[in-house]
Amino acid sequence: MEAQQTSQTQSAKQNLLTKKDVQRSFWRWTFFSHSNYNYERMQSSGFLFALTPVLRKLYPHQTDLAAAMQRHLEFFNTEPHFGGIIGGLTIALEEQRALGAPIDDTAINSLKTGLMGPFAGVGDTLWQGTIVPIMLSLAISLSAGGNFVGPIFYIVGMFAIMWTIAYVLWMRGYYTGREGIQNILQGHQLKMVMQIAQIMGGIVIGALTVNYVTLSTPLKLHLENSTLKVQTGILDKLFKGLLPVAITLLAYYLINQRKLKSTTVLFILILIAAVGAGFYIF
Amino acid sequence: MKINLLQAFLIGIIYYLSVNGTPWLSLLGSTVMARPLICGMFVGFVLGNPIQGIIYGAAISLPFLAYISAGGTVPMDPGLAGTLGTALAMASKTTPNVAVTLAVPIGLLGTVIWIMHMTVDISFLHLIDKAAANADYRKADRIQMYLPQIFLLVITVIPAAVVVYFGSGPVAGLLTSLKGVPMHILNVIGGVLPALGIAMILKSINNKNILIYYAIGVILAVYLKLPIIAVSIIGLIIGLLHTQLEFKIVDK
Numbered sequence: 001m002e003a004q005q006t007s008q009t010q011s012a013k014q015n016l017l018t019k020k021d022v023q024r025s026f027w028r029w030t031f032f033s034h035s036n037y038n039y040e041r042m043q044s045s046g047f048l049f050a051l052t053p054v055l056r057k058l059y060p061h062q063t064d065l066a067a068a069m070q071r072h073l074e075f076f077n078t079e080p081h082f083g084g085i086i087g088g089l090t091i092a093l094e095e096q097r098a099l100g101a102p103i104d105d106t107a108i109n110s111l112k113t114g115l116m117g118p119f120a121g122v123g124d125t126l127w128q129g130t131i132v133p134i135m136l137s138l139a140i141s142l143s144a145g146g147n148f149v150g151p152i153f154y155i156v157g158m159f160a161i162m163w164t165i166a167y168v169l170w171m172r173g174y175y176t177g178r179e180g181i182q183n184i185l186q187g188h189q190l191k192m193v194m195q196i197a198q199i200m201g202g203i204v205i206g207a208l209t210v211n212y213v214t215l216s217t218p219l220k221l222h223l224e225n226s227t228l229k230v231q232t233g234i235l236d237k238l239f240k241g242l243l244p245v246a247i248t249l250l251a252y253y254l255i256n257q258r259k260l261k262s263t264t265v266l267f268i269l270i271l272i273a274a275v276g277a278g279f280y281i282f
Numbered sequence: 283m284k285i286n287l288l289q290a291f292l293i294g295i296i297y298y299l300s301v302n303g304t305p306w307l308s309l310l311g312s313t314v315m316a317r318p319l320i321c322g323m324f325v326g327f328v329l330g331n332p333i334q335g336i337i338y339g340a341a342i343s344l345p346f347l348a349y350i351s352a353g354g355t356v357p358m359d360p361g362l363a364g365t366l367g368t369a370l371a372m373a374s375k376t377t378p379n380v381a382v383t384l385a386v387p388i389g390l391l392g393t394v395i396w397i398m399h400m401t402v403d404i405s406f407l408h409l410i411d412k413a414a415a416n417a418d419y420r421k422a423d424r425i426q427m428y429l430p431q432i433f434l435l436v437i438t439v440i441p442a443a444v445v446v447y448f449g450s451g452p453v454a455g456l457l458t459s460l461k462g463v464p465m466h467i468l469n470v471i472g473g474v475l476p477a478l479g480i481a482m483i484l485k486s487i488n489n490k491n492i493l494i495y496y497a498i499g500v501i502l503a504v505y506l507k508l509p510i511i512a513v514s515i516i517g518l519i520i521g522l523l524h525t526q527l528e529f530k531i532v533d534k
Contacts, residue, residue, distance in 0.1 A: 030310070033448065034303025036410070036430040038403030045410045049426045052419050069414035069422065073407075080309055128350045129486050136347055137510045138317060140340045143339045146333030151323045155314055162310050164476045183306075188529050194523035195528075198489040203517035205348065205487075206499020207510060209480050212344045214473035247474055251481035262357045263390060266478055270471050277470035278463060 042077035079123025088173025294439035300361030318364025341378035342391030359392020374454035379472030
């Protein structure tokens with residue numbers, strides 16, 4: 001015990017679990033994390049479901065097992081791929097606890113709740129905010145004319161990228177343990193990855209606006225002996241893509257600065273487009 | 283095109299599989315299925331023309347390109363928009379832009395199903411609580427795997443199949459009768475709606491300099507006409523350079 005405490009509990013050489021156990025939990029999480037997603041405790045029962053085989057192995061006595069199962073039914077919610085690192089870490093902690101290390105319920109739960117927010121933030125920005133829009137816009141351009149290459153590219157690409165990230169992080173959570181994760185959170189690494197994703201995401205989104213938002217005007221100015229098309233003669237000369245970018249920035253302003261709900265902004269956009277189109281401004 | 287009962291049922295199943303977190307294709311699989319490009323293709327298969335499905339699905343994907351669901355909130359349901367939007371568009375042979383205008387309001391209705399799912403699941407959670415107190419892991423597993431999914435299956439397949447089966451005729455009739463100004467309005471709305479998805483993602487990226495980077499992207503696409511992959515690589519390089527330099531200064 002003394003040796004264990006001095007070298008921090010998780011670096012103990014003893015193991016009750018095999019790599020297979022940790023992998024099995026990973027797959028249970030990958031498939032069933034959100035099966036019973038609910039407003040009361042979000043992913044809690046999914047988290048328990050992932051850890052159940054591990055807990056059964058660590059706690060052969062029924063009372064210990066019941067306590068362990070209830071412990072993991074506390075509120076839990078994170079981004080399921082990047083946040084998987086918390087699952088791996090929790091398995092490592094439970095293993096040490098079963099071996100007799102002084103880790104109580106509060107320690108495990110406060111660690112889970114402390115980490116779930118930061119990893120959800122990073123995970124959602126990287127996954128839904130960067131990887132998905134880039135992959136999806138590539139897939140959409142590949143599927144022009146109904147080509148199967150686009151959907152197949154998206155399906156294969158997303159599984160390859162996301163399952164690799166999720167698996168590596170889950171296993172890393174188990175092997176690096178508590179200190180390793182604290183270092184990741186405190187160091188620059190996470191902030192740097194996040195900022196690179198933000199910059200890349202912003203640039204890609206700018207290009208997407210031009211490619212996918214369509215808005216133009218059929219207005220014409222009648223001059224003395226000629227007509228001037230407003231779109232090609234004025235707007236395009238000022239800045240191509242002016243109208244699509246303008247309507248997008250208006251939506252961003254309403255959502256971000258005016259804090260309107262996305263549904264409200266949706267109706268405002270529909271109203272602008274409908275009125276504009278009705279009077280042949282667009 | 284007439285949609286028969288079996289086709290309507292299969293489209294309902296596709297919608298069920300696209301609900302965030304259905305386990306059978308994995309969590310990730312459900313989010314992949316939720317992209318209108320993907321579920322639109324499968325709807326196309328069911329209706330006998332996957333190529334049309336991809337074309338409509340790709341168009342309907344645009345407003346949801348930058349769709350984000352975080353913390354259990356779902357502002358819209360791209361899976362419902364993609365499945366029903368593609369099915370109704372194929373039944374009425376309309377333009378892709380009109381399909382978008384049709385699909386987005388449908389996507390809003392999907393949030394009702396999501397709220398039911400998230401609320402009723404609480405009662406299954408309480409059953410798992412009881413099983414856990416008795417260390418009955420088999421029962422806890424069974425509840426987690428099946429009960430919420432049976433409930434979800436019922437509240438997704440039935441409404442989707444009903445809308446497709448009974449709605450495709452009237453919607454097709456309505457859209458083919460629309461010409462001139464109303465049709466023009468629907469087309470313009472469909473072109474503008476992707477702006478909402480883009481605005482939502484700009485907000486979620488949450489970086490104070492975001493508009494500077496956004497402007498770089500706009501210029502790369504407008505004046506250099508670069509394809510998305512090239513813009514992504516340039517974005518990655520700029521991100522790497524900026525971040526490395528900034529953290530070098532911070533370290534000193």
